[in-house]
Every structure is written in C-alpha cells, then in structure tokens.
Amino acid sequence: MRKSFLPVLTVVAAIFVLWYAMAVVLNAAWAKDQAKRAGVELSFSELVADTWAQDKPKLPAPHQVAAEIWETTVEKKITSKRSLVFHSGITLSSTLLGFVLGTVLGIGLAVGIVYNRVMDMSVMPWVIASQTIPILAIAPMIIVVLNAVGISGLLPKAIISMYLSFFPVVVGMVKGLRSPDMMQLDQMRTWNATASQQFWKLRLPSSMPYLFASLKIAMAASLVGAIVGELPTGAVAGLGARLLAGSYYGQTIQIWSALIMAAALAACLVAIIGLIQRVTLKRMGMA
C-alpha cells in the first residue's frame, strides 16, 4: 500500500498538470476574444487566471469541477433536484438492479451452455452479436417498447444495464465452469456423482475467481447502461439526465462534475466487489 502511494500520487499530479495546461490552451481563444472586445490587453498571468475561471469553459479546470461537486453534493439537500447525490442515487438504483439481473441471466446462460449441447452450439454467437449492436441505438427502442406495454421508470433502465452486464458474466462463467480439469471430473465420475452434485460441489466453487473478474466488468458496464438508459427518457433524473441537461445548456462544469461523479461511483462499486472477492477467495484458499 505504502509502496504504491508515491507512484499513484505522481500519476495523479501529472494528470492535474496536463488538465490545467489543456484548460489554458482550450479556453484561451474565448478569453482573448472577450479581452479584444473590451479593448484590453491580457498579460500571460491574467490570461491563465481567466481560462481557469470562465462560466462556460470548453474545458473546466479541476478546481471549478471540484467546487461544483462540493456545491451539488454537500451544500444541497439530497432531496433537491439539483443535488448530485439525488441523481447518483437514481442511477445507482437502476445500475444495481441491472447488475443483479445481468448476473442472474449471465450465470443462467453459462450453465445452459456448459450443460446443454444445443445451447453450447447455438447461444454464444447470439450473445456476441448482441454486444456488437451499439447500445445507444437499442436503448431508445427498449424504452419505447417497454413503455408501450406499460413498463416505465426503473425497470427499462435496468434492462439496458442488464443488456450490457450479462455479457462478461456469460463469457467468464462459461470459462469458469469449465475450469475443473479432466482429473477432477474423472474423480467425480468414480464417485458416481450426479450432474447437480458435480455442479454444486466442483464446477461452481471452481468458477469463483472467474465470476468475480466478470462481476467487476459487469458492474462498470451496468453503470454505463444505466446512464445511457437515462438519456432517451427525456432527462428527468439521474447522472445521464445531468449530462444531457448540461449539454443542452452548455454547462460544461455540470457535465464534468456528473462525469466525475459517475467515475467515482463506478470505482466504489468495483472496489466493493474487489473487497468481497478478496475475502471470499481467501476463505476458499484460492487467492
């Protein structure tokens, strides 16, 4: 932990330096334009100061984003429509529901593929094909179709999350459930174990390292799905809605703060899975 502290800090510092530099480069044109109209000449330090403090910068500086996040999380009530915590909560709920649905679907399909020859031959190409369709194209259709049958709110968004998150689970679990070697399977055979005993006592425990690796990817994908799912719903609430509203009104600071929030949310969720993984695999003697 201590060893990685300095390198991590160095990288973070480098990102900030680059970010501030890019903010100057990208926002300088606007600052110079404004100065020209006002008929004043900007010194270099004035120019830099201006590029880091614009209202609608092309690229907001880190401290502007940080201030916006502080304002919309700590200083706003979480029931407020302008609270990022409120919006994050909405996105989080459909992320988690979609993640659970995707995991269940993914494991279900993987079990089918491993145990059923017909599914083994037929399902995987469809699973892969499903992921080649851009989610942005299919998301509005899912929302519209589900709305037509009277399902709205959380579930349509969760289904888009599920659509993205089941894929890594299928791929990982097929590999995981097939990870026991011939000897272990022969051994089960010598004990005349049933298929379900073989599954519960050998295949499923063996697949755990693969499952957790998949779950991490699935969780991140699920969050992306939830945000994408919020875009075509008319931007009512959620981080996706904040992104959309921000881009309507050119509120780049708002966009960036929503983006950072989404990234932080994803990092936390993946970290939680990582923690469960560490504890579980350690207890299983597999870490």
Add this chain to the structure above:
Amino acid sequence: MTAAQANETAAPVISAKGLNLTFQTNDGPVHALKDVNLEINKGDFVSFIGPSGCGKTTFLRVMADLEKPTAGSITVNGVSPEEARKTRAYGYVFQHAGLYPWRTIGGNIRLPLEIMGYTKSDQDERVKRVLDLVELSGFEKKFPWQLSGGMQQRASIARALAFDADILLMDEPFGALDEIVRDHLNEQLLQLWARTNKTIGFVTHSIPEAVYLSTRIVVMSPRPGRITDVIESTLPRERPLDIRDTPEFLEIAHRVREGLRAGHAYDD
C-alpha cells in the same frame, strides 16, 4: 470357512479376457491395450509396471469405467465396470492429490461421503477413522495448502478409503513425490493394506516400488500395450523396508527388469 465363503474368495475380483482398446487419433489408431488377460484375486496387491505408453494407466482406467474397451470383456466384482462404479465398488487415487483448495482436509475426505449420501454422524466417524489410518489425525481442520505434498497424497488415499470399497485403484500415486517421502508412504501403504485387506491395483514405473509392494507384478510393454510377464512375488506379506536389500528381493527386481527388456521397451 463355509463353502459360500470359499467360493467368494475364489472368484476373481477383476477378470479381463481378451481386452482390447484402440484410440482413434489424428495420426491413426493407437493400440493402447492388445489382448490383455488378467485375473486379480481378493486381497491381491497387483502392480502394473512398464514404460510410458504401455497402457498400464489405460488398463486401470478401464477397470474404473473411465475408458471403454473396444473389444474383449472385463468384470469387476463379477459385474461390468460401469455397474461396479455405480455401486461404488472401488476407490481411485490419482497421481495428483486433487484436493479441493476450498475444503479442509476433513471436508475433502467428506466430499465422496456427501455425494454418496452418508449421514452426518457416519461421515464424522469415517473421516476420523481414515485420518487415523493414514496418520493424519489432528489435520482435519487444516487446508490442503498447509500440508506437504506427501501429506496431501495421504489425505487423498484417506478419501478413497472413506467409503466401503473393497478395491483400491492407484495410478502412480507417489510419482510426484521425492524418494524419502515415497519410501515412507510405501511402508504405510503396506500396513494399511494388511489392516484393511483391500484388493489393490497399483500403477507405477518404479521397479523397487513395484517389487516392494506387490504380491503380483504385471509387466507391460508399449506399441501395442500388452502384458509381457506376470511375476508372483515370493516375498512374505510382512515387509520391512530393508527387505529391499535381500537377495530374494533383488532376484524379483531382476526378473522385472528382464521382463521390461524382453518387451523391447527401451529399443528406441
């Protein structure tokens, strides 16, 4: 001894007649077993020895119903290997211990018992008994990675002994272990065999191991895999480790070596 009992002991535990097994591979057919005839009697300790590719492991796997012969017949306890497997007539020990890392030693031994539906109290009692048998008492709660390779292999033997199978099939169980551990386990295995009166089929490629352990040594040779010699051991059942220095022992070892040579095993 009644007539029925006498009959029972007389009937061979394993009987193979004209056994053939040909694998179809991309390079053409491979004769893993060709015209193999053998009878193993109750209480025998039979070793199968030969160079790799001689079909010794395949033969053991046929007995265990892990491979199907392409011709000939084989019975285990008087029935087909498949029926014998389904009645859990044998315990099989693989070259690698194959203990599940997520189960304790006790949990690993319990595994086949759970599968076979023994009651909880019966499981406890059996786990304790076989751990005692392989001298691993006190290690029940340890995980496999906490044990040495030799102890892990002992645990895997305990697992094969935990249910009531009269036959123990062992496929190079000590092949991956060093000489010293191997000697020790050989000694223990003999004691265990004497105490339990199991019928043991034992695959090895070590001549001293085969001679030290067996009542009969089956010498096999490759391409095609076949039996070239069956040697009845004249050694007593009680065998201390230093029996390996006696002329009698060396005599048998010599015969095994001759048998292997006669099979042109080392031509290429």
